[in-house]
Amino acid sequence: MGLTQVAVLLVGGYLIVTGDGTDLATGGLVAFYITLNQILGPIGQITVATQNVAGASASVERVASLLAEPVEEDRPNAVELAPLNDRIRFDSVGFAFPGSRPILKDLSLEIRAGSTVAFVGPTGAGKSSIVHLLPRLQETTHGTITWDGVDLKEARLDSLRRRVMLVPQESILLGTTVVENIRLGLADISDEDVQQAAKLAQAHEFIEQLPDGYDTVVGERGAGLSGG
Numbered sequence: 216m217g218l219t220q221v222a223v224l225l226v227g228g229y230l231i232v233t234g235d236g237t238d239l240a241t242g243g244l245v246a247f248y249i250t251l252n253q254i255l256g257p258i259g260q261i262t263v264a265t266q267n268v269a270g271a272s273a274s275v276e277r278v279a280s281l282l283a284e285p286v287e288e289d290r291p292n293a294v295e296l297a298p299l300n301d302r303i304r305f306d307s308v309g310f311a312f313p314g315s316r317p318i319l320k321d322l323s324l325e326i327r328a329g330s331t332v333a334f335v336g337p338t339g340a341g342k343s344s345i346v347h348l349l350p351r352l353q354e355t356t357h358g359t360i361t362w363d364g365v366d367l368k369e370a371r372l373d374s375l376r377r378r379v380m381l382v383p384q385e386s387i388l389l390g391t392t393v394v395e396n397i398r399l400g401l402a403d404i405s406d407e408d409v410q411q412a413a414k415l416a417q418a419h420e421f422i423e424q425l426p427d428g429y430d431t432v433v434g435e436r437g438a439g440l441s442g443g
Contacts, residue, residue: 216255223248289371296374299328301363303349308358310344318344321358350379388437393422394429 227244303326311317318341326332334342347353348360351367360367367375388396397409409429413419425431433440 216259219255220248220251223251287372290369293371294365294369296362296365296370296378298378299363302327304361305345306359306361308348308360309356310341310348310353311356317356323358346381350376350381352381386437388433388435388440390432390435392427392430392432393425396433 224244227239227247230239231241231244305322305324308319308322309317310319318339322341322345334345336342344353348355349367351372354368362370362375362378389399394406394409397412398404406429410419413422413429422429422431
């Protein structure tokens with residue numbers, strides 16, 4: 216559109232100066248140029264609107280694909296898990312992502328209550344997969360995982376995920392306040408419990424130093440906080 220305006224001025228100016236067989240006057244060129252701008256303005260708005268619609272369509276597709284994901288449901292007569300008393304047991308567990316090679320093959324191990332266990336190995340060995348199988352963020356392809364003898368597939372998901380805490384490598388913070396990020400998913404937690412959790416995580420002192428303390432909005436992915 217900018218090139219069109221420049222071309223009109225150049226050609227019109229040339230015709231006026233040379234009088235090359237036309238009756239074009241300066242006033243006519245100015246009137247034409249103003250009319251052209253009035254036409255090009257809406258065309259530019261249509262172009263921007265088209266880009267916005269295309270971007271919105273891509274976003275709608277992503278939202279639709281998310282909403283189309285199957286809903287996790289408990290099995291009939293699923294049981295409530297009690298706190299771990301004895302052991303977690305992996306019995307001949309296998310896992311593979313759809314259409315890919317197996318990541319875990321016939322894995323058997325025990326994790327006793329109160330013990331500390333580390334999984335060590337190279338990238339792709341299946342360490343993260345083991346951790347994701349425990350709260351059933353992924354499902355085993357064969358074998359069983361039991362919690363004090365209860366098959367995790369027979370347990371209620373909400374009770375299982377109340378018993379297992381997953382701390383990922385990347386800090387996932389939402390664009391809301393500190394207290395709402397800490398309380399996320401636990402509506403019945405008091406402010407005192409939130410502060411106690413922050414103290415256990417050695418975060419209470421620096422949270423208190425934020426502009427609004429626990430009511431400070433941290434920004435998407437913690438954009439309002441320093442890396443430390």
